[in-house]
Amino acid sequence: MLNVTNILIILFLPFINFLVLGLGSRSIKQPVSGTIATISLLLAAGLSLMVGYQYFMVKGMVNGTFPPIELFRYPWMVFGSKLTIDMSLVLDPLTVMMLVVVTSVSAMVHLFSLGYMKGEERYTTYYAFLGLFTFSMLGLLLAGNLFQIYIFWELVGVSSFLLIGYYFSKPSAVAAAKKAFIVTRFADLGFLIGILILSFYGETLDIATLIQRLTAPAGSESMAIQTAEWLGISALTWGLAMIFIGGAGKSAMFPLHIWLPDAMEGPTPVSALIHAATMVVAGVYLVARLFPIFQLSAGILELITYTGIFSAFFAAIIACTQTDIKRVLAYSTMSQIGFMMFSLGIARPEDHYLGYMASLFHLFTHAFFKSLLFLGAGAVIHMIHSNEMNKMGGLRKFMPVTHITFLIACLAIAGIFPFAGFFSKEEILLATYHANFPVFVMALCTSGLTAFYMFRLYFSIFWGKQQAQDPHHSEGTFTMKLPLILLMLSTLVAGFLPFSSWVFQGDSHELSHINWKFSVVPLFLSTLGILIAAYFFRKPSSRIADTQKLMGGIYTTSKNKFYIDEIYLWITQRVLFPLVGKPAAWFDKNVIDGTVNGVGSFVGSIYYFIRGMQSGKLQDYLLYFLAGIAAWMIYFIYIWK
């Protein structure tokens, strides 16, 4: 099972979808295209589950670790003895785990979209874009060198752009797509610089070799990168910081998070796939992949920790006040990714890299319950035709399946036993408790806030004041309910998987250690959050308005997302445009264009002169001929000796 063919089939099934549906976007009609895409994605998901089974269960570990398997390597671009770029596919525990997550969530989203996107004009194109995205994401996971990762990194950016801007007749969707692209592109510049720094000193782009060279304590490469410095900071730290900027941009970490809430303009299943489960965790994946290198710089780990915890807390506060249900989910995603990030940041060898394992465990479980939440929100939006909370209420009687699955997902994200989120969040909190107490306290608060805002969402949608419903709208087709149920089952099961013996860092690992004494406080806080949410939102009352009045400025600030967008706008329009943009434009228009035009007109005047010689008159030519002979004669007689 673990051979190249299978992996290539998994990788290229979505790409073939993209090619076929993209080229036939006009000729392939509606149900056909979606069915083809869904079936091939289900196939890919089944194959990757089998690969995962083979890798973790059958092949088993060798000397206590899962060795990476290089499936394929081909010298792709050979520039010399020092710089060769190989194309390679590598399977390691991290990749296999992500492979399962990406293909299964993608398959669920494909299935859900059959019903959700029914009747859309560019239905086939939609599936083509989904295929492109899935292909790029899988390529990103399987890539064995940084250059390949960078290519696919940009490809997921492009497909995210295409899917956010799917409803391109809506100006807000166009603006959101542009914003997402520009912000992540800006971060990717950092990523590129980071890659260049690391590979310059490591003299390779291959990840395994790079890690090996840079972590060797007395190796010439690692000495070089640690001694070279700029502005008093070593080249290693610069490179890692730049790579982290790239990861933070994709993973919507503060202050590069501004694109994520706006990205909710895309179709809801897309948000479930890209902006909840897969692409936004690419930053976490990147840090995890290069973790042995990141570990060399304590400063960068601290940067990751504090960025993560701040983003988690900050996003949780904003999520409490948003009224667009998808935006609540977007901020909750940002908050959960913050959890993953700081958990990576606090991973230390002393506790066998518990934080590393916890972070990826959370990534794994989060993918399921967050995509479930988004798909549930999609089902609600499908029925109500609005994203606004105040148009909803009392939906539990109308959509029983959605209600139950959404409730379970909410319990999971709130960290209630025995749902998936409990286990992973518990591991994160435990790791943090040992490593960094202030961060642990903030993480606990955030976790309580998570329970509050998720149940605020839940009660506002399914309880509260019942709105008059259009009786023609039903809960949705079977293909929309099935993914919800399947994802719910995964949410129930995921926490019990022996994840800690699969994906870990270092030579040894500890088995999952749920400590009930430790769990009391987080469970209590989560329950408290749920109860507070129930107190406010379960029945319509004046409590909400009263409290809003009481909170005053804090509420407004949070509702306006701490004015981060406005700050960005102010910086771009008042600072960047006049101070950088205008002079740059002037320089471009006058100096660059002037030079180019000057060269052009100089060549043009030569041309006019030479053109005049081609008069078409025989005797003019004769004159030139004679002048030429005379010149040669003078040359040979008087000059040439």
Added chain:
Amino acid sequence: MSHIPLQHVLIFSAALFFIGMFGMFTRRNLITLLMSVELMLNSVNINLAAFNKYLYPQQTGGLFLSLFIIIIAAAEAAIAIAIIINLYRSHHSIDVDDATEMKY
């Protein structure tokens, strides 16, 4: 014929060459141009014959070279006249100023 110095012959051939060149620059009729070319060729022939006679009287290379030139000039005249006829057919004129299409 007893004793004409070499300079006289050379002056004569130079005169002939420049008469031909003058014709090339001033005439517009292609036939006249052809005639001017022939004048220039003949001045060269005279030079060759004269140098042969005055410098190497025992050898005949120069004379044969001028014979070759005469033959080639005949062939060239045939081609030139063919061109002129074609030009006349297309332009109804053999004035070079009427055929100036081949310009920029």
